Amino acid sequence: MVRCPECASPKMKYDARSSRYVCPRCGLALSRGELDRSWDEQRSAYRREDQEDARAQRRRDYLDWWLSSKEKEKPKRKR
Numbered sequence: 754m755v756r757c758p759e760c761a762s763p764k765m766k767y768d769a770r771s772s773r774y775v776c777p778r779c780g781l782a783l784s785r786g787e788l789d790r791s792w793d794e795q796r797s798a799y800r801r802e803d804q805e806d807a808r809a810q811r812r813r814d815y816l817d818w819w820l821s822s823k824e825k826e827k828p829k830r831k832r
């Protein structure tokens with residue numbers, strides 16, 4: 754089954770007359786090459802988001818570590 758890159762409907766049908774995949778839900782019609790390309794673009798967009806998430810997560814981890822190491826230092830100073 755071919756999934757529509759526009760509305761994610763998994764029911765795109767191949768129309769032999771226009772040699773395109775047509776989505777019955779949103780009416781999008783794409784050739785096989787256009788379909789592949791649009792999915793490639795979506796995939797690379799997801800990858801970019803993943804990388805940004807990972808970077809933000811690393812920063813949060815670092816902040817947590819920094820804050821907890823500060824907290825750990827405090828009791829040592831008290832005598």
Ligand SMILES: [Zn+2]
Nearest residue numbers: 757760776779
């Ligand atoms: Zn669609």
